[in-house]
Amino acid sequence: MTLQRPLLTRTGRKQRALGVQAALEWAFRVEKAQLELPSPKDVSDEGFGFGLEYVLLQRAALGCKVDGGQHKMGGYTHPDAEVIAATVAGMPDSLGGIRMAIRVAELARAGLTPDWLPGVVPRCVPVETKRNQHGERATTVVVGTERVLTRGKWYTVEVQACPVTWRPHPEQIASARRGYDDWWQALDWVRDGLVSAGLLREVEVTAAMPKVRPWC
Incomplete structure (x- = not known):
């Protein structure tokens, strides 16, 4: 993970500038943030219909501090990591929904980029x-x-x-590259969400993104 020079917020607090992929890897791999997925729509429970992202937004609106550490035994999960995980959990169905949210989190936790079969020729x-x-x-x-x-x-x-x-069959290569493109679109959505929400306190998500089509 490459960190840029710390930035100062209006309150004087230093921020680490990270691209969205680096921010995801920090949240899931370093801070061990967990993906809190919304409850199924057919389950009647307290907080029905609201994911963790909604809870975080409501806390921010009320001026409450985001809790951390509930997922790590004897440890502490940074609040910014919780916000990042919550944003991923809100992945819209148009981008793959829960399945894509899990994929984004798993890849970040492993520090991997989707295998688009570089250099492979049928x-x-x-x-x-x-x-x-x-x-x-x-x-x-x-x-x-x-x-x-x-x-x-x-x-x-x-x-x-x-x-x-x-x-490999040309369709296998095409499928791997469609999977990379879907992942890229999901990261772009996460980046926009984190920037527009403005809930991160010590991490600044920059415009840096993985290559759009590294095979070109």
């Missing part, structure tokens, strides 16, 4: 190979027969072919 390869004393050879199948004339005689011979495929 190759045409045999569907199956076999090995014998002469080495490895492609498996062939009979696809038909032909009549051939050899030395004045007609013979029936089998026509064999080697089934091939593309590995």
Whole structure:
């Protein structure tokens, strides 16, 4: 995690400037923040329909201090990390909802970026190979027969072919890159949410983002 020069808020408090990916990794990997997902809509409970993000916003409006540390046994979770986790938990359905929120948190906790299969190029390869004393050879199948004339005689011979495929398949590469793009869109939404909410006290989320399409 690369930290920039601390900034000062209007109250004189120093802030650490982090890109959204670095901020997520700090919250989930360093501070061990937990993802508080909203209750299912069919569950009737206190606070029904409100996620942690709503609670945090209401506390801020009332001037209350955001509690921290409830998720770490004998430790302390920074309030800014709780706000970041709460924002992720509010991921809209249009960006993948709960499933994407979990994915964003898990990747941040592991310090990883989605695998978009860098440098991978589809190759045409045999569907199956076999090995014998002469080495490895492609498996062939009979696809038909032909009549051939050899030395004045007609013979029936089998026509064999080697089934091939593309590995990895182009759709696998396209799917991996769509997954990266979905993750990027989710991070962009989280960044905008954190900046517009203005609830972070010691972390400033900057405009820095991962590359939009690193394969281009």
